[in-house]
Amino acid sequence: MAEASEEARAQLRWRLADEPAGPQQALFAEEAPAWRAGHGEFRDLEFLEVKAQRIINPVPPQSRVSFRYTINAYRGCNHGCRYCFARPTHEYLNLNMGRDFDRRIVVKVNAVERVRAEVAAKRWAGDLIAMGTNTDPYQRCEGKYRLTRGIVEVLGQARNPFSILTKSTLILRDLDVLAEAARRTRVQTAFSVGTVDDEVWKRSEPGTPHPRRRLEALAGLREAGIPTGVLAAPILPGISDSPAQLEALALALVDAGVESATPIVLHLRPGVKEEYLGWLGDVRPDLLARYEQIYGRRSYAPKPIQAEITARFHAAFAAARRRRL
Numbered sequence: 001m002a003e004a005s006e007e008a009r010a011q012l013r014w015r016l017a018d019e020p021a022g023p024q025q026a027l028f029a030e031e032a033p034a035w036r037a038g039h040g041e042f043r044d045l046e047f048l049e050v051k052a053q054r055i056i057n058p059v060p061p062q063s064r065v066s067f068r069y070t071i072n073a074y075r076g077c078n079h080g081c082r083y084c085f086a087r088p089t090h091e092y093l094n095l096n097m098g099r100d101f102d103r104r105i106v107v108k109v110n111a112v113e114r115v116r117a118e119v120a121a122k123r124w125a126g127d128l129i130a131m132g133t134n135t136d137p138y139q140r141c142e143g144k145y146r147l148t149r150g151i152v153e154v155l156g157q158a159r160n161p162f163s164i165l166t167k168s169t170l171i172l173r174d175l176d177v178l179a180e181a182a183r184r185t186r187v188q189t190a191f192s193v194g195t196v197d198d199e200v201w202k203r204s205e206p207g208t209p210h211p212r213r214r215l216e217a218l219a220g221l222r223e224a225g226i227p228t229g230v231l232a233a234p235i236l237p238g239i240s241d242s243p244a245q246l247e248a249l250a251l252a253l254v255d256a257g258v259e260s261a262t263p264i265v266l267h268l269r270p271g272v273k274e275e276y277l278g279w280l281g282d283v284r285p286d287l288l289a290r291y292e293q294i295y296g297r298r299s300y301a302p303k304p305i306q307a308e309i310t311a312r313f314h315a316a317f318a319a320a321r322r323r324r325l
Contacts, residue, residue, distance in 0.1 A: 156181025
């Protein structure tokens with residue numbers, strides 16, 4: 001890997017895990033950091049173990065989200081979602097937002113101890129903390145490092161409310177600590193399921209569990225007393241927004257016992273847009289002109305297009321619920 005840029009060095013809030021404690025001044029040392037090759041089920045991944053100076057991070061004031069703080073124990077994600085808005089964060093590390101983001105994962109190995117220290121600090125007011133807002137806390141490497149499990153335990157013990165958004169059924173491994181946390185504080189979990197179309201799933205998010213497996217996992221969470229829901233997101237214009245596809249999605253959600261779901265139309269931030277359009281040119285070149293018309297120089301689809309797609313989903317969802325009554 002090439003030496004990190006001066007701009008990248010200024011972004012660092014963590015140090016390499018095997019470095020001694022002390023002032024942190026550079027993103028990487030003069031020599032490139034050592035990536036650890038994964039083995040067994042992780043053999044296609046590489047890990048960079050670092051120590052975070054801070055793990056509970058404030059959300060930028062201009063953000064459109066409803067929460068104020070986040071935790072991200074990992075940077076990079078093997079889910080391979082072509083539209084992932086977190087991809088540009090890898091460029092801070094002088095890595096690319098394509099294949100590097102999918103297979104080179106930064107692991108904040110001291111995340112659990114940092115959470116414990118930060119929620120115990122007098123200045124901490126106990127605000128809700130969102131997880132899964134950047135990269136998935138239950139991506140495959142969580143099976144190796146178990147950081148999310150430890151964080152859930154700490155937040156539950158501290159009675160600090162939190163939410164988790166995931167595409168992974170690995171969350172079922174932690175039913176015990178999630179249920180215990182839910183008895184102590186406000187816990188909300190949700191799955192992101194934007195389609196149940198097999199071909200769309202395989203192409204657009206190849207590293208994730210099948211969408212129907214995620215919906216099956218809802219029952220396990222509910223039975224354990226853990227509040228859970230679904231984001232019907234993202235819906236991809238021209239790829240997963242046809243009436244038949246939205247009807248199939250709505251029916252699958254209703255069959256899984258989902259009483260309401262929020263549809264979100266794809267948005268493409270700078271950098272991610274170029275990465276996504278490169279993928280689109282390979283799999284659906286016929287849509288490139290349409291995407292240029294929809295997104296152009298903007299990140300979000302025009303409001304009339306968003307309204308049309310979300311209205312179509314809501315109508316399909318209402319019809320599916322009527323059929324199941």
